[in-house]
Structures are given as C-alpha cells and as structure tokens.
Amino acid sequence: MIWSQLPQFFVSGLTSGSIYALIALGFGIIHNATGIVNFAQGEFVMLGAMTMISLTQVVGLPLLVAFPLAVLAVMAVGWLMEIGPIRRARSNNILILVMITVGASITMRETAMHIWGKTPRTLPPFSGEEPLVLGNAAILPQTLWILGITLLVVILLGFFFNRTMVGKAMRAVAENRRGAALIGIGVYRMTLLSFVLSGGIGAVAGIIVTPITTMSYSAGVMLALKGFAAAILGGYGSMKGAVLGGLLLGAMESFGAGFVSSAYKDAFAFLILLLVLFIRPAGLFGKEEIKRV
Amino acid sequence: MLRVKNVSAYYGNIQVLRRVTFHVNKGEIVSLIGGNGAGKSTLLNVISGLHPPSAGTIFFERQEIHKLAPDKMVRLGLLQVPEQRQIFNSMTVTENLELGSYSLPKKEQKRMAKSQRQEIYALFPILQERAQQRAGTLSGGEQQMLSIGRALMARPRMLLLDEPSLGLAPLVAQEILEVTCKLRDNGTTVLLVEQNAQTALEICDRAYVLEAGRIVLEGTPHELLANDEVRRAFLGKDYKEKWER
Known part of the structure; x- marks a missing residue:
C-alpha cells in the first residue's frame, strides 16, 4: 500500500530538499549582492564534490581534513571568478x-x-x-549528515546576516546599493564576498550529497536548475524563501515521483x-515590487 | 577644504556639468542653488565618487579625490546625504545607524557605537522613540533625519546635503536646517544643495548659483538676495515688483 510509504517519501524529499535549499541560498546570496543570476552555481557544487573525491581517494586525506579543504578550494574558485571575468567586465549591465x-x-x-573524466x-x-x-521509513546515516549540516549552514548564515557587521552590510547592499556605497560600504568587496560565500555553500552541498547519489x-x-527552481519558488533573493522553497520542492518532487511516476521526477x-x-x-516570500510615487 | 576645479561630466552624450569651479572653506556652510536639471545632484555624485567626471580635478584638503571610489571618500570623512534618503527600509532605525559607522575601524565601532547613537538621538529625539521601528515605516521627515544621522555615525568632517528639505513640511524642514547650523558650529563643514533658495540663503555663509551645468553667480547670501537675476529665478519675485517701485 502506497500510504505506508509516505514517511519514506517524506524523508527522501527532505534530503534532496536540503541540497536544493543550499543551492538556492547560493543563488540568493550572489543575487542580493549583484542583482545577477549566477549560472555557475551548479558547477560550484560539482567542483566541491570532485575536489573532495580527489582529496580523499587520490591524496588519501581523512574526511575531516579533506572536507574543509575542498570547501576552501571552491571558495577560491568563486574568488577567482569574481576578481577575474566579473570584475574585468567593468560593466553594470546585468545581461553581460x-x-x-x-x-x-x-x-x-x-x-x-x-x-576527472566522464564517468x-x-x-x-x-x-x-x-x-x-x-516506523515505515529507513533513514540512511548520510541523510542525517545532510540534514544536520544543512541546518548548521542555515544557522551560521542567519547569524552572519543578522548579527555581524559585514553580514548586515551585505544586506544593506542588497537593499540599496547607492545608500550602501555612500556610507562607505565597498560594493566590490561585498560582491567578492558573495561569490566566495556562494562557492563555499555550493561545495558543501556537493560534498554531502555525493555519497547518496553520484557526481559527474x-x-x-541539473542540480543548479533544481536549486534555481527552489529559489524561484521561495522568492528569488529571500534567504528564508530559499530554505523553505528548497525543502518544499524536494518534498513535492519526492511525493510526485512516488504517487505518479518516478520517470517524471525531474519534470515536477x-x-x-x-x-x-x-x-x-x-x-x-519574495517581495512584490511596490514603488511609492 | 574642498576645491572643485573645471569639472565636467556627461550622462551619455549629454553634458551635465560644464567646467564647474568652486570651493568650500573649513567650517563654512556653502549653498549650491539651482533649478531642476541644473546639475546639482550630478555635481554631488561626482564629488562622492559615484559618477566619474570627464575632466577636471577635485581636492579634499590636500588630496586629489576625483579618481577614488565612494567608500574611500567616506573613509576620508566626506559624506553625502543623498536625495531620496537612500536608507535601508527593511532594517530598524538602530541598524541603519549602526551601519553608518561601517567605515570606522572595528575597535572604534564597538567602543563608540552607543555614545555616538546617543549624540544623534540628542540631535533628533524622535529617532530614539522610533529606534526599533523599521526605517521604511518612518515619515518623510524622520527618514531624512535618519539619513543625516546615519551619515553622522561615520564622523564626517564634511557633509554634502542633497536637498534635505525636499518634500518636507515647513516646520520639519526648519528643524533640519537648524541641525545643519548646529553641525557647522560643532566643526562640520557643509555643502548644502537646495532648490529652495530662500531657506538655503538663510543659513549659509556663501552660495553659488548653478545653471545648466555652469556656475553663473557666487557671493554671500546678502549679495545674492540683492541680485535681480536670483530674485527673479529663485525667489519668485518678478520684474513687476521692480517696475512698480
């Protein structure tokens, strides 16, 4: 009976939802600082996982050492991407x-x-x-890791954006770039920070999901598209929206696959x-554009 | 303190500023008056580093600043209070003020934040009542006060005020101008941009008139108030009055 599988669907929805939430957060952070959609967000995820695989399996580092190193490596990629092509473009044109x-x-x-080849x-x-x-659900230990680490990332980000001066400055840039520049917030530095942060969060997502899926x-x-859909669902640019949008999308996908057909999982x-x-x-959770005249 | 020399600026192909030259001495309130589209706000944005000038030089004290980014200006102590306030609507009054001190060294931020906020609340008591309210819910006058207060948190040596009385009730506008005088008396130099020449000329030490991107007149308020052109263009007194005299 399909009803008995509900808890299982719920757990797997929550698991993939966490990953989507992390990716959506990455999209949101860069969007808030720059106004652009970063199409390389999915590659941050992939690079995090691939670097981790190399560090543990080729170099032979223990998990606890390789994890932060892989995250740092992708943060560096985000950093290079910003100081290189993004800044060199010398453009404010969103499309460019x-x-x-x-x-x-x-x-x-x-x-x-x-x-890393194609396999x-x-x-x-x-x-x-x-x-x-x-009960009726089998929970893999890795699922617990995914939920726990996602929760930790969300709490840390919440602390960063609401309690620290730099985090508040990033929110200020998101809300009003001119106003922020005029009180001495270096908008370029905030853009750089947003790419580094998004790189790090993307890498975390990639590393924790790889043991239950695979990575190529x-x-x-595909991960970026799902994360993007989650971000849109929650309200693009909203941090709360990114997390809830991710979880909701994961759940709907999982239930959809269970009740209709798993062939349409991605279509959902x-x-x-x-x-x-x-x-x-x-x-x-997005704001409708309201302009006071 | 501030010297602007032969500054020109463009928006696309349109020349907005034509070889503008003027200066502000330490401890002065200098007004820049001019009608809509005269280039007043552009001039302030050029000084603040938001809009690059196409030609000319700008000195703040002895430093050339026309190639610096906006955040560097703030660190030098040159702050603009922009038109439209540009405060952070979704954040509380306290958070807005806190961010105002962003440019100060970390240690000072922590140590001074509270006492400095108190100073600003002393200037604008209404802000203390609204401390935990979101900035977007404040009235226009309160938002203007917050915008000035936020700039003061960076402990500026010079303030550029862009139409601070725009759209405010006369009493509130008056209050803001009084605070401007207080700030000058406490040693802050002020460049006040105004469309409302009457109020600007009341409080300033010297004034410049900007018209179609050029400085066309300068003088003390007394001299300008006596000038027929100024009276006609900005004070709404037309030639008739002269004729019938």
Whole structure:
C-alpha cells in the first residue's frame, strides 16, 4: 500500500530538499549582492564534490581534513571568478554579467571533464551504511549528515546576516546599493564576498550529497536548475524563501515521483517553476515590487 | 577644504556639468542653488565618487579625490546625504545607524557605537522613540533625519546635503536646517544643495548659483538676495515688483 510509504517519501524529499535549499541560498546570496543570476552555481557544487573525491581517494586525506579543504578550494574558485571575468567586465549591465557566468559555468564543466573524466564518481558515506529504521521509513546515516549540516549552514548564515557587521552590510547592499556605497560600504568587496560565500555553500552541498547519489562533471547543471527552481519558488533573493522553497520542492518532487511516476521526477521541479512564474512570480516570500510615487 | 576645479561630466552624450569651479572653506556652510536639471545632484555624485567626471580635478584638503571610489571618500570623512534618503527600509532605525559607522575601524565601532547613537538621538529625539521601528515605516521627515544621522555615525568632517528639505513640511524642514547650523558650529563643514533658495540663503555663509551645468553667480547670501537675476529665478519675485517701485 502506497500510504505506508509516505514517511519514506517524506524523508527522501527532505534530503534532496536540503541540497536544493543550499543551492538556492547560493543563488540568493550572489543575487542580493549583484542583482545577477549566477549560472555557475551548479558547477560550484560539482567542483566541491570532485575536489573532495580527489582529496580523499587520490591524496588519501581523512574526511575531516579533506572536507574543509575542498570547501576552501571552491571558495577560491568563486574568488577567482569574481576578481577575474566579473570584475574585468567593468560593466553594470546585468545581461553581460549573467552571460559571463554562463561562460564560467561551461569552462568549469569542460575543465572538470578533462581532469576527472566522464564517468560518474562517488564518495563513501560519512559514517556507515546501516539504515536507521523509524516506523515505515529507513533513514540512511548520510541523510542525517545532510540534514544536520544543512541546518548548521542555515544557522551560521542567519547569524552572519543578522548579527555581524559585514553580514548586515551585505544586506544593506542588497537593499540599496547607492545608500550602501555612500556610507562607505565597498560594493566590490561585498560582491567578492558573495561569490566566495556562494562557492563555499555550493561545495558543501556537493560534498554531502555525493555519497547518496553520484557526481559527474555535468551533474551540476541539473542540480543548479533544481536549486534555481527552489529559489524561484521561495522568492528569488529571500534567504528564508530559499530554505523553505528548497525543502518544499524536494518534498513535492519526492511525493510526485512516488504517487505518479518516478520517470517524471525531474519534470515536477520545472512544472512547479512554471506554475510559480505564471501564478505568483514573486514566489512565496519574495517581495512584490511596490514603488511609492 | 574642498576645491572643485573645471569639472565636467556627461550622462551619455549629454553634458551635465560644464567646467564647474568652486570651493568650500573649513567650517563654512556653502549653498549650491539651482533649478531642476541644473546639475546639482550630478555635481554631488561626482564629488562622492559615484559618477566619474570627464575632466577636471577635485581636492579634499590636500588630496586629489576625483579618481577614488565612494567608500574611500567616506573613509576620508566626506559624506553625502543623498536625495531620496537612500536608507535601508527593511532594517530598524538602530541598524541603519549602526551601519553608518561601517567605515570606522572595528575597535572604534564597538567602543563608540552607543555614545555616538546617543549624540544623534540628542540631535533628533524622535529617532530614539522610533529606534526599533523599521526605517521604511518612518515619515518623510524622520527618514531624512535618519539619513543625516546615519551619515553622522561615520564622523564626517564634511557633509554634502542633497536637498534635505525636499518634500518636507515647513516646520520639519526648519528643524533640519537648524541641525545643519548646529553641525557647522560643532566643526562640520557643509555643502548644502537646495532648490529652495530662500531657506538655503538663510543659513549659509556663501552660495553659488548653478545653471545648466555652469556656475553663473557666487557671493554671500546678502549679495545674492540683492541680485535681480536670483530674485527673479529663485525667489519668485518678478520684474513687476521692480517696475512698480
């Protein structure tokens, strides 16, 4: 009976939803600082996982050392992307900057293909493979890692944006670039920081998801699209929206796959994306543009 | 303190500023008056580093500043309070003020933040009442006060005020001008841009008239108030009055 599988759907929805949430957060952070959509967000995810795979399996570093190193490596990629093509463009034109991120995405993907080849790779789970059975649902230990680490990232980001001066300055830039520049907030530095931060969050997502799926040079594309759909669903640029949009999208996808057919699993994300764009383009938590005249 | 020399600026193909030259001495309030589209706000944005000049030089004290980014100007102590206020609507009054001190060294931020906020609340008591309210919910006058207060948090040596009385009730506008005088008396130099020549000439030490991107007149308020052109163009007193005299 399909009803008995509900808890299982819920758990797997929450798991992939967490990943989408992290990717959506990455999209949101860069959007808030710059106003652009970073199409290389999925490649950050892929690079994080691939670097982690190399560090643990080729270099042989233990998990606890390799994890932060891989995250730092992708942060460096984000940093290079900003100080290189994005800043060199010397442009405020959104479309130009977005096209640059598309270019960066293709470059990263192809470079990854040459380094790691075309075969999908995977990581061992962080701690064991014995699933926890909870009622009707079997929960893999890795699922707990994913939920826990996502929660930790969300809490840390919340602290950063609401309690620290730099985080508040980033919010200020998102809200009013001119006003922020005029009180001495270096808008360029905030843009740089947003790319570094998004790189780091993307890498975390890639590293924690790889043990339950796999990762290949091109896997970032689909993940980015899902994360993008989640961001739109939650309201593009809203941090709260990104997290809830991600979880909701994961759940809907999982239930959709369970009740209708898993063949359409990916289609659900895009169906939702289209519906949101038709019905409520601002998303669940997005602000409708209201201008006072 | 501030010297602007032969500054020209363009928006696309349109020349907005034509070889503008003027200066502001330490401790002065200097007004820049001019009608809509005379280039007043552009001039301030050029000084603040938001809009690059096509030609000319700008000195702040002895430093050439026309190639610096806006955040560097703030660190030098040159702050603009922009037209339309540009405050952070979704943040509270306190957070807005806190961000005002962003450009100060970290240590000072922590140490001074509270006492400095108190100073600003002393200037604008209404802001203290609204401390936990979101800036977007404030009235126009309160927002203007917050915008000035936020700039003061950076401990400026010179303030560029862009039409601070625009769209405010006369009493509130008066209050803001009084504070401007207070700031000058406490040692802050002020460049006041105004469309409302009457109020600007009341409080300033010297004034310049900007017209179609050029400085066309300069003088003390007394001299300008006596000038027929100024009276006609900015004070709404037309030639008839002269004729019938």
